[in-house]
Amino acid sequence: MPVTLRDVQRMKDQGERIAMVTAYDYASARIADRAGVPLLLVGDSLGMVMHGHSTTLPVTLDDMVRHSAAVMRGAEAALVVGDLPFLTYASEADAVASARRLMQEAGVHAVKLEGGAPVVAGVRRLTELGVPVMGHLGFTPQSQHQLGLRVQGKAASEARRLLEDALSLQAAGAFAIVLELVPAQLARAVSERLRIPTIGIGAGAGCDGQVQVWHDLLGLLDGKSPRHAKRYADIGTAIGSVLSAYVEEVKSGAFPTAAQSSTMDEAELAQALAGLD
Numbered sequence: 001m002p003v004t005l006r007d008v009q010r011m012k013d014q015g016e017r018i019a020m021v022t023a024y025d026y027a028s029a030r031i032a033d034r035a036g037v038p039l040l041l042v043g044d045s046l047g048m049v050m051h052g053h054s055t056t057l058p059v060t061l062d063d064m065v066r067h068s069a070a071v072m073r074g075a076e077a078a079l080v081v082g083d084l085p086f087l088t089y090a091s092e093a094d095a096v097a098s099a100r101r102l103m104q105e106a107g108v109h110a111v112k113l114e115g116g117a118p119v120v121a122g123v124r125r126l127t128e129l130g131v132p133v134m135g136h137l138g139f140t141p142q143s144q145h146q147l148g149l150r151v152q153g154k155a156a157s158e159a160r161r162l163l164e165d166a167l168s169l170q171a172a173g174a175f176a177i178v179l180e181l182v183p184a185q186l187a188r189a190v191s192e193r194l195r196i197p198t199i200g201i202g203a204g205a206g207c208d209g210q211v212q213v214w215h216d217l218l219g220l221l222d223g224k225s226p227r228h229a230k231r232y233a234d235i236g237t238a239i240g241s242v243l244s245a246y247v248e249e250v251k252s253g254a255f256p257t258a259a260q261s262s263t264m265d266e267a268e269l270a271q272a273l274a275g276l277d
């Protein structure tokens with residue numbers, strides 16, 4: 001059964017923690033979906049982990065539409081959220097136009113956008129128009145040059161503003177809020193005060209759910225995982241070993257064997273080659 005917004009809210013209401021993971025292509029979405037991950041995020045982190053940029057800023061709406069469409073083809077049950085990239089929702093009209101592309105062209109179920117007070121009007125407009133919106137507070141990577149790569153909300157004034165932003169996003173109709181790099185006590189306090197779920201990343205165990213980046217979880221980018229990520233496997237090394245074995249077998253002639261080959265009637269071949277040489 002496809003996961004719906006109601007299911008996500010029910011999980012919060014019943015204290016069932018929500019697992020979310022990023023996905024950027026058909027194959028990863030299919031694997032995550034079949035593993036029972038209820039929420040997939042086509043994050044603009046794809047700029048870094050899929051395209052090798054050092055920030056999310058170069059990601060375009062075209063990038064997001066293309067990756068999101070691939071994820072949608074792989075996800076049967078998961079609720080898929082697509083990120084609106086940098087400066088594609090600076091005005092209400094931009095937010096509507098960008099969300100239209102992600103929902104109509106890629107087919108995502110919801111969009112995510114970063115920020116507090118400055119985006120609240122856009123969130124309200126989108127939700128009025130039937131677009132489910134996930135907020136994103138704390139460290140917001142699209143503002144990384146302004147914020148610096150650091151935990152947000154450690155000072156009382158910052159913490160208070162984050163809580164007020166979360167309440168404003170909720171009032172504007174957001175169905176969930178990502179809290180990234182926020183002190184665990186603050187994330188817990190925000191989660192307890194919100195009706196809608198919080199999804200943490202580097203925000204401790206007091207959030208209603210957690211989100212992790214695919215490449216970090218699986219150990220696909222050697223030595224590049226941030227501190228708040230947990231590496232559940234070292235798939236990058238495993239892939240490297242597989243590829244080395246493949247290279248060796250191609251070199252030695254051990255691959256391919258008859259099992260990976262097809263044959264033709266020898267008479268047909270003789271006829272085809274007749275008169276040559």
Ligand code: KIV
Binds near residue numbers: 022044046201
């Ligand atoms: O782009 C992304 O992957 C994200 C998560 C880190 C929350 O926004």
